[in-house]
Amino acid sequence: MNEIPNDVASTGSSGSNSLRNGPDARGRFGAYGGRFVAETLMPLILALERAYDEARRDPAFREELDYHLEHYVGRPSPLWHAARLSRALGGARIYFKRDELNHTGAHKINNCIGQILLARRMAKTRIIAETGAGQHGVATATVCALFGLPCTVYMGTTDVERQKPNVFRMKLLGAEVRPVSAGAGTLKDAMNEALRDWVANVRDTYYLIGTVAGPHPYPMMVRDFQSVIGEEAKAQLRAAEGRLPDVAVACIGGGSNAMGLFHPFLDDPSVRLIGVEAAGKGLDSGEHAASLLRGRPGVLHGNCTYLLQDDDGQILEAHSISAGLDYPGIGPEHSWLHDIQRVEYVAATDEEALAAFQLCAKTEGIIPALEPAHALAHVAKIAPTMRADEIILMNLCGRGDKDIFAVAERLGVTL
Amino acid sequence: MTRIAARFASLRRAGRGGLIPFLEAYDPDAETSAALLAGLPEAGADLIEIGVPFTDPMADGPIIQAAGRRALNAGATLRRTLAMVRDFRRTDADTPIILMGYLNPILSYGPEPFARDAAACGVDGLIVVDLPAEEADLLLPHAKANLLDVIRLVAPTTDDARLPKVLEGSSGFVYYVSITGITGTRSATTAELAANIPRIRRITDLPIAVGFGVKTPVQAAEVVQIADAAVVASSLIATLAASLDAKGRAGSGTVARVLGDVRALAAGVRGARVAA
Numbered sequence: 001m002n003e004i005p006n007d008v009a010s011t012g013s014s015g016s017n018s019l020r021n022g023p024d025a026r027g028r029f030g031a032y033g034g035r036f037v038a039e040t041l042m043p044l045i046l047a048l049e050r051a052y053d054e055a056r057r058d059p060a061f062r063e064e065l066d067y068h069l070e071h072y073v074g075r076p077s078p079l080w081h082a083a084r085l086s087r088a089l090g091g092a093r094i095y096f097k098r099d100e101l102n103h104t105g106a107h108k109i110n111n112c113i114g115q116i117l118l119a120r121r122m123a124k125t126r127i128i129a130e131t132g133a134g135q136h137g138v139a140t141a142t143v144c145a146l147f148g149l150p151c152t153v154y155m156g157t158t159d160v161e162r163q164k165p166n167v168f169r170m171k172l173l174g175a176e177v178r179p180v181s182a183g184a185g186t187l188k189d190a191m192n193e194a195l196r197d198w199v200a201n202v203r204d205t206y207y208l209i210g211t212v213a214g215p216h217p218y219p220m221m222v223r224d225f226q227s228v229i230g231e232e233a234k235a236q237l238r239a240a241e242g243r244l245p246d247v248a249v250a251c252i253g254g255g256s257n258a259m260g261l262f263h264p265f266l267d268d269p270s271v272r273l274i275g276v277e278a279a280g281k282g283l284d285s286g287e288h289a290a291s292l293l294r295g296r297p298g299v300l301h302g303n304c305t306y307l308l309q310d311d312d313g314q315i316l317e318a319h320s321i322s323a324g325l326d327y328p329g330i331g332p333e334h335s336w337l338h339d340i341q342r343v344e345y346v347a348a349t350d351e352e353a354l355a356a357f358q359l360c361a362k363t364e365g366i367i368p369a370l371e372p373a374h375a376l377a378h379v380a381k382i383a384p385t386m387r388a389d390e391i392i393l394m395n396l397c398g399r400g401d402k403d404i405f406a407v408a409e410r411l412g413v414t415l
Numbered sequence: 416m417t418r419i420a421a422r423f424a425s426l427r428r429a430g431r432g433g434l435i436p437f438l439e440a441y442d443p444d445a446e447t448s449a450a451l452l453a454g455l456p457e458a459g460a461d462l463i464e465i466g467v468p469f470t471d472p473m474a475d476g477p478i479i480q481a482a483g484r485r486a487l488n489a490g491a492t493l494r495r496t497l498a499m500v501r502d503f504r505r506t507d508a509d510t511p512i513i514l515m516g517y518l519n520p521i522l523s524y525g526p527e528p529f530a531r532d533a534a535a536c537g538v539d540g541l542i543v544v545d546l547p548a549e550e551a552d553l554l555l556p557h558a559k560a561n562l563l564d565v566i567r568l569v570a571p572t573t574d575d576a577r578l579p580k581v582l583e584g585s586s587g588f589v590y591y592v593s594i595t596g597i598t599g600t601r602s603a604t605t606a607e608l609a610a611n612i613p614r615i616r617r618i619t620d621l622p623i624a625v626g627f628g629v630k631t632p633v634q635a636a637e638v639v640q641i642a643d644a645a646v647v648a649s650s651l652i653a654t655l656a657a658s659l660d661a662k663g664r665a666g667s668g669t670v671a672r673v674l675g676d677v678r679a680l681a682a683g684v685r686g687a688r689v690a691a
Contacts, residue, residue: 035549042573196476199597201595299517
């Protein structure tokens with residue numbers, strides 16, 4: 001179970017025409033990806049690539065990974081038929097892949113377990129990470145506590161303010177949270193600061209990136225560790241319904257939960273794949289995080305990808321009610337899947353996500369994170385247009401405990 | 416011969432190392448920045464590095480980050496930075512100008528038109544921090560076609576096996592990043608430099624400049640006893656920042672104070688005893 005895809009992918013179905021063979025030797029998915037880092041980091045990136053390549057071929061590494069995913073994370077996560085929500089919306093049968101039930105409450109831990117095992121294998125003694133919503137920070141702090149490694153998490157000051165519960169959780173877990181006040185104080189700025197830390201501490205430090213972005217091999221490696229989501233869901237849906245879904249939907253910030261859900265379905269042309277970006281206050285408001293729908297290709301944080309930028313190539317601030325989607329870039333594999341039109345990319349606004357957040361709570365008894373509430377907002381748009389025998393699979397990638405304060409404020413409730 | 420090669424040849428003839436001060440284009444405003452640039456050669460700059468402002472300068476410490484924010488607020492763009500160099504060339508035909516920055520503004524401009532316009536404006540060399548040797552084919556052919564030197568960064572983490580790859584296609588000079596870290600933080604020791612510079616000399620005949628952490632005239636003098644030039648950035652920008660008023664505007668003494676620092680650095684570099 002929980003197999004990491006090999007370069008000739010694990011389904012056995014993928015030949016030379018497979019969409020699952022990327023990236024190439026330069027870390028490119030089509031024109032996107034690559035390794036755009038300062039020379040100081042370049043030898044580290046190359047060493048990481050070699051170490052990951054060895055690890056994923058080593059049965060002992062997979063065994064250790066599977067053991068932790070099963071007994072510590074709690075995998076496989078359930079597949080839930082959201083029957084009341086399906087009836088309320090009318091139309092398609094909706095299934096949730098419940099990665100919000102993982103230990104720490106989101107899909108982020110899947111990747112953290114994989115990378116912390118790799119960091120140990122590389123004999124690194126200090127871990128750094130960036131975080132937006134704090135879910136990746138909490139997951140990183142968790143695995144560092146589990147393995148007794150010191151952990152520093154960079155987090156924008158805006159995010160520190162709107163995600164207080166997660167800041168406290170990280171501290172309880174023994175991590176040091178360093179607030180970053182540069183820029184708008186969000187995920188982009190936290191990532192800049194983590195890269196600055198890494199460049200100053202190259203010998204002992206492992207940078208545990210939380211999404212499918214950054215220089216090669218991170219986009220590939222994080223995708224591989226997250227693909228357990230789609231692999232499980234595929235098998236679970238086959239058991240429940242005897243077939244593939246008609247549509248699979250996931251929200252996109254950097255895009256790790258979506259890549260994890262989509263990758264195992266890329267070679268199944270009958271499955272429509274839909275990624276939902278954050279439209280913030282509206283796609284034409286200038287305050288959104290829709291890198292694919294409103295950005296253009298450029299280079300930031302080590303990879304070539306779609307970015308929100310001005311005419312001079314300066315990076316624009318993203319906006320979303322969801323701290324986890326508040327990023328002006330996106331993983332390079334998504335940029336490629338967008339260009340070749342294998343995945344459809346759409347957007348949901350703050351208001352639509354808030355409505356979906358409440359709908360999910362009241363119909364299914366599940367308080368979702370604001371991030372997957374964006375995916376659900378799109379599900380709510382398309383489900384009524386589909387037949388009752390059609391199936392939507394949605395990744396419920398995080399739980400909403402962290403968001404209740406921000407949501408209460410938006411709803412005008414004082415806690 | 417390119418301006419950079421000519422300048423290093425004349426430094427060699429004079430038996431001394433060079434000083435390469437850095438300024439961020441448009442910091443704190445277009446006029447002050449242009450006045451600083453115009454005054455640098457007379458103050459003792461042998462070559463000049465101009466930082467191209469970028470929103471996300473991942474290799475820079477707080478001092479240069481702040482300079483970049485001031486510059487962007489003052490309306491800096493890559494196009495305007497090139498125009499600043501063009502204006503400088505009206506009064507100075509000899510001092511080499513090197514642009515240092517990040518890749519995305521160049522990509523946004525278009526690598527080919529950028530290389531053409533940069534050369535036409537009188538730029539001599541390019542340092543692109545986030546463009547390692549592995550990705551350099553994106554810019555290198557256009558730079559070469561326009562006789563622009565592409566100057567490579569070599570770091571303490573660049574081992575001997577990797578050095579030839581890093582230096583492949585590089586010209587002008589080699590920029591040795593003397594520490595593992597961001598700009599304006601710690602300084603390398605003379606022993607660290609003495610261990611690393613010969614490593615690079617064995618692979619290339621290009622001159623070697625040392626930057627990151629070179630702050631004082633004494634440090635600059637130490638650097639040029641081992642390498643061919645010293646780059647000084649953050650300490651000059653710190654002087655500039657300290658001269659600004661509460662609203663971040665240049666005062667009447669801003670240009671003079673920064674150029675005063677440059678004069679002291681130049682005196683340090685010129686007084687250093689250089690091994691033949």
